[in-house]
Amino acid sequence: MLHGKILLKHLSLAVFCGIICGTPTIQTYSQQAGSDTSDSRLTIAAQFRPRFEIRNGAFRPLNKGEKPAKLISERIRLTFDYAYKDILTVRISPQTVGIWGQSNMVQGVENDGNRIALFEAWTQLKLSKNWGLKLGRQVISLDDERFFGELDWAQGGRAHDALSVQFKRQRWEIKTFAALNQNYKSLYGNNLNNPSGNLYSTSNAFPYKEMQTIWAGFQVTKNTKLSLLATNIGFQNASSASSDTVVHYSHTIGLHYIHSAKKITATFSSYYQFGKNNTGQKTSAYLLAVFSSYQLTKKWNLGVGSDLVSGNDIGNAQTTDHSFNPMFHTGHKFYGNMDYYLAGNGHKNAGISDTYMKINYKSAGETQVSLVFHQFFAPVTIANASGRYTKNLGQECDLSFIKKLNRFTNLSGGYSFYITTPTLILLKNVPDAQKIQQWFWLSLHVTPTIAKLKFKS
Numbered sequence: 001m002l003h004g005k006i007l008l009k010h011l012s013l014a015v016f017c018g019i020i021c022g023t024p025t026i027q028t029y030s031q032q033a034g035s036d037t038s039d040s041r042l043t044i045a046a047q048f049r050p051r052f053e054i055r056n057g058a059f060r061p062l063n064k065g066e067k068p069a070k071l072i073s074e075r076i077r078l079t080f081d082y083a084y085k086d087i088l089t090v091r092i093s094p095q096t097v098g099i100w101g102q103s104n105m106v107q108g109v110e111n112d113g114n115r116i117a118l119f120e121a122w123t124q125l126k127l128s129k130n131w132g133l134k135l136g137r138q139v140i141s142l143d144d145e146r147f148f149g150e151l152d153w154a155q156g157g158r159a160h161d162a163l164s165v166q167f168k169r170q171r172w173e174i175k176t177f178a179a180l181n182q183n184y185k186s187l188y189g190n191n192l193n194n195p196s197g198n199l200y201s202t203s204n205a206f207p208y209k210e211m212q213t214i215w216a217g218f219q220v221t222k223n224t225k226l227s228l229l230a231t232n233i234g235f236q237n238a239s240s241a242s243s244d245t246v247v248h249y250s251h252t253i254g255l256h257y258i259h260s261a262k263k264i265t266a267t268f269s270s271y272y273q274f275g276k277n278n279t280g281q282k283t284s285a286y287l288l289a290v291f292s293s294y295q296l297t298k299k300w301n302l303g304v305g306s307d308l309v310s311g312n313d314i315g316n317a318q319t320t321d322h323s324f325n326p327m328f329h330t331g332h333k334f335y336g337n338m339d340y341y342l343a344g345n346g347h348k349n350a351g352i353s354d355t356y357m358k359i360n361y362k363s364a365g366e367t368q369v370s371l372v373f374h375q376f377f378a379p380v381t382i383a384n385a386s387g388r389y390t391k392n393l394g395q396e397c398d399l400s401f402i403k404k405l406n407r408f409t410n411l412s413g414g415y416s417f418y419i420t421t422p423t424l425i426l427l428k429n430v431p432d433a434q435k436i437q438q439w440f441w442l443s444l445h446v447t448p449t450i451a452k453l454k455f456k457s
Contacts, residue, residue: 040083042081044081046077048075048076048446054070057437062437077095091121094116096117135162137159143229147231173218175213186205229253235277250325251274266292273286273325285323291304299362307334307353309353313380322380336374338439351378351379356372375395379391396416398416400415416440
């Protein structure tokens with residue numbers, strides 16, 4: 001952890017000093033209009049996010065006698081954004097993710113080499129008034145992140161190595177993404193100059209080999225937007241360089257609708273998945289979600305919603321996979337903060353029916369408090385040798401807050417508890433679990449802007 005901080009500090013200083021030394025005509029943003037002849041801009045921002053957790057049942061119920069996990073994790077991230085006029089943008093964002101105490105107090109040689117990774121590293125070109133191209137490691141966040149999301153809750157976040165072509169004109173916006181992944185370290189001795197072989201292994205790498213996506217959004221009215229999504233994911237997981245492994249393709253189409261007025265917000269999402277899953281099994285699955293909220297007063301907001309994610313019967317063999325895979329979603333936003341479903345620990349691909357109510361409070365001092373109650377059901381039949389189980393999977397209550405301390409600093413935290421049922425215990429395979437499961441967390445989020453510079457290239 002310590003060496004990561006030192007390296008990031010040196011990296012930021014090196015870049016900062018290099019720009020100043022190599023560009024004597026640097027100007028600041030405070031220049032008066034008409035005197036600014038600069039054509040380049042650079043913004044350097046930092047992020048420090050430690051998080052303390054007591055996991056007394058997060059991800060899965062703990063059995064009686066199991067001790068809760070206690071830890072402090074952290075994200076340290078720098079973001080360098082460079083822009084030349086309006087035709088070129090470059091972002092480089094290194095980060096390190098660690099757990100307090102895991103790195104030796106006296107730094108030695110790392111087993112895996114440099115532990116600083118790149119969260120984002122991309123270049124964006126303006127091709128014309130309406131067309132643009134973005135290439136490199138980038139976040140793909142679409143609609144409400146039910147299928148493509150940044151996963152910002154996770155300390156490492158999520159980014160794709162992809163090419164994106166984008167179009168925007170009046171009410172229309174179109175984004176396309178394409179990716180072709182390879183993993184030489186697992187199958188080809190990590191030889192970048194490997195002369196043959198195109199098999200892919202997911203070992204310590206991306207979960208897919210190919211990806212093609214098109215997303216189109218249309219602003220129907222001032223308060224209403226409609227978007228469509230179509231994506232094709234190619235899965236391959238070769239065990240050796242000599243294995244003959246086919247690529248299985250999964251197709252997903254979706255629709256997202258949002259209406260946002262002064263007091264009422266309503267959203268509807270629907271997705272259908274077909275083709276084959278990552279094991280080659282035929283797939284036919286769906287996701288439906290509806291949500292509506294009402295602004296009661298300036299400080300209070302009330303919302304209700306329901307999600308239905310298809311799954312497979314438990315206890316009955318099926319030739320078709322009916323379990324919807326949300327692929328790259330931000331599940332922490334939707335199915336309970338304790339991450340029992342479609343994130344973290346699995347539940348035998350049984351799908352989920354989630355009906356929930358949200359109460360949000362926001363004070364004039366920018367303190368926000370949220371209370372969410374979830375009722376979970378299984379949308380499939382669940383049975384074993386003992387007989388058929390009830391579809392009730394239990395209830396979860398999530399209380400969370402965000403308090404703004406200053407311009408660059410927020411304090412956030414939360415407490416959640418889950419009331420389990422015998423059906424949940426069966427799906428999670430924890431036969432001696434306690435009735436009540438709990439989770440507590442507290443986090444500091446510091447995001448200073450280190451420098452904003454203008455200069456002549």
